[in-house]
Amino acid sequence: MDALLLLLELMGIFAFAVSGSLLAARKKFDLVGSLLLASLAGLGGGVTRDVMISQGLPVALANPLLLLPVLLAVVLVATRLLHENRLRRTMLAFDAMGLSLFCLTGTVVAFEAGLNPVACALLGLTTAVGGGTLRDVVANEIPQIVVPRGIYALPAMLGAGLTVLFLELGVFNVWFGIGISSLVFTVRMLSLRFGWRIPLSGKQPQAE
């Protein structure tokens, strides 16, 4: 189970790191900027979670293995093996995969730290959307989470909520995990395909 969790985490890091490097390429940042955005996107959510759980070193620092997917993403984008134009749809799929994996792994990590269910779900959500938010804030963009294509945070909330529910019920296992991740991934991809929207947060005033 722990090996599986690590594998899912590595896949999620890679997917988000690619999104960071592609953003750096689009904004004409250099290789250091690419490395920074890839690190923030791939590792920032987990580091934020670990800092809040406050149980020693963030796993991204404790286990240097987690840095490899970031380096790989930077190299693939720098050598144009991954390229925005050709692979936009593939990228959105990768990003959705990261989202669906991190809302699961983040929640499990918080649960194993003994947190209450609400905190577990919130930290799962933070893990899923935190990296992308840091990436966008540092790149001086409005974060994807507040102006998403399709729906973004909602599927991650769903995934984190279901994960903590099954964990609390004591029935969570690999198959539930795969099912939840697949569901989150599917909802996210369908929302992109059909342009689903959630309502605005309030009618805006006529003039400022």
Next chain:
Amino acid sequence: MDALLLLLELMGIFAFAVSGSLLAARKKFDLVGSLLLASLAGLGGGVTRDVMISQGLPVALANPLLLLPVLLAVVLVATRLLHENRLRRTMLAFDAMGLSLFCLTGTVVAFEAGLNPVACALLGLTTAVGGGTLRDVVANEIPQIVVPRGIYALPAMLGAGLTVLFLELGVFNVWFGIGISSLVFTVRMLSLRFGWRIPLSGKQPQAE
């Protein structure tokens, strides 16, 4: 005393959360964006304080009760029960109330964690202005703290400083607390009414 502190904290969270949801409405963010900005504004200052004090889980995660004012604020703004145009002055009063409450509660929390007086005052200030700063940074705005209407951080510094002074002297009690918060609130509101300004940080160069 602890129940009173919790009550003040809940009121402060609500006031700042409303400011976050109103900003989301103004920027035409959706409900998730509203929830994000309300959470950052209402809880971000306290979470930053708790992460720095480094004594276990941030209180916003340990006690899910603190999430309720955030949800309430999002609902009130989404249903237009709270609306920017009608309630701008009310809102600035709410925000001033949040500021006056958090500079007090943040300082007390740090003091109870056994920190030195300077650290207590700094964490009180961080609690008071941190949430609004996170809200503005994520919304890609220049934070209110650096381009305020009236004076903003200064009354919070005053409140945090007085709180730690009376705590160190061993004379702090509920009445001192109410007095300090009222003073901070009054100074903040007067500065809005009369457009008080503090000097610029240095004459700017003629050309860049």
Next chain:
Amino acid sequence: MDALLLLLELMGIFAFAVSGSLLAARKKFDLVGSLLLASLAGLGGGVTRDVMISQGLPVALANPLLLLPVLLAVVLVATRLLHENRLRRTMLAFDAMGLSLFCLTGTVVAFEAGLNPVACALLGLTTAVGGGTLRDVVANEIPQIVVPRGIYALPAMLGAGLTVLFLELGVFNVWFGIGISSLVFTVRMLSLRFGWRIPLSGKQPQAE
């Protein structure tokens, strides 16, 4: 050795704090904005490092002495004793000094906390570039680290890497420290003088 480390840290804080106050002056922020940007620039990197190491209070809070260079920087800029136009080149030298000192001190602090070599180097780099990044993000600028003049993060990586190498080999001492800092400083200044660049992170697509 510890007194020396503290001295180097104070010098680094001062250099970065000046950069923060000068940015505040350039953006016409008031004195509170100047204090905020100076604090973020001078102390933000170290606080981020300490929060990640997760061993109690960040040193900037535990030891109020570290706040003095920040106050000094704000006063010097507010009184125009330090001024952008006259002192631009001096400032870049100060900033380079901060970078060369923090990549060293940050790495040593992480090493003394018992972290693995990769984490030590990463935290040294974070200490060196974190403060400036927070300064720029809060001021709503694209961080210098992603659009630097000359090369910026690369010399800091070099310095952090060499520091952890010599620490691991057990041969690190004051002279190695001075040598590494001088090397980082020299590389940074030469890169400014000769406009060194590192490659972009990937060819950008023709149209967005």
